Amino acid sequence: SSSSSSSSSSSSSSSSSSASSSNNVKITNLGSELNVALAQVAAESKRNLALEAAEKQRLEEEKARLEAEAKTLERYKSDFFGSLRGLLEDIDGVSIVGDRFVFSSEVLFASGRAELTAAGRQEISKVANILKDVTQEIPQNIDWVLQVDGHTDDQPILPGSRFQNNWELSQARALSVVLYLMTSEQMPPRRLSANGFGEYQPINPANSRKCFR
Secondary structure, three states: OHHHHHHHHHHHHHHHHHHHHHHHHHHHHHHHHHHHHHHHHHHHHHHHHHHHHHHHHHHHHHHHHHHHHHHHHHHHHHHHHHHHHHHHOOOOOEEEEOOEEEEOHHHHEOOOOOOEOHHHHHHHHHHHHHHHHHHOOOOOOOOOOEEEEEOOOOOOOOOOOOOOOHHHHHHHHHHHHHHHHHHOOOOOHHHEEEEEOOOOOOOOOOOOOHHHO
């Protein structure tokens, strides 16, 4: 009876020691896994901060580059319009409004037509020559486009015209100027744009015969 009791006590002690060892292993493993996870989180956070800093620097550099390009382009635009003022100031029907030069339709086209007249081609060539001189100095990395806008008055198209409405006439006139600049003045097509506004964005909103020109 005494031997049996001793054996039972020994077995209980061995079982308790085994469980304690197992728990220690589990706690140690959990601690190691937690340390690895924390290290991964710290490394990921560090990478994210580095990426954010790099992106911020890239955006700042891009902003500085665009601002520098805008200043450079503004300077060339100022030179261009300064030269135009001297060339066109005495020509009736031609004016400079803000950052664009404006030809009245009578200077370039016959009434209701979209083909440049001989006099119109001469005036466009004068502008093209100045533009080519100025643009030769503009750095290649600066993107610029000469936009030619066609406008009309609000008078309806006369019967028999090949144009259905003022939209078509204004677009055709703008395209005529662009095609002339491209084919006769050898200006690069990627630097040209033709747009037609019909009667809906008049250069002069006043309602008079003089303003219909």
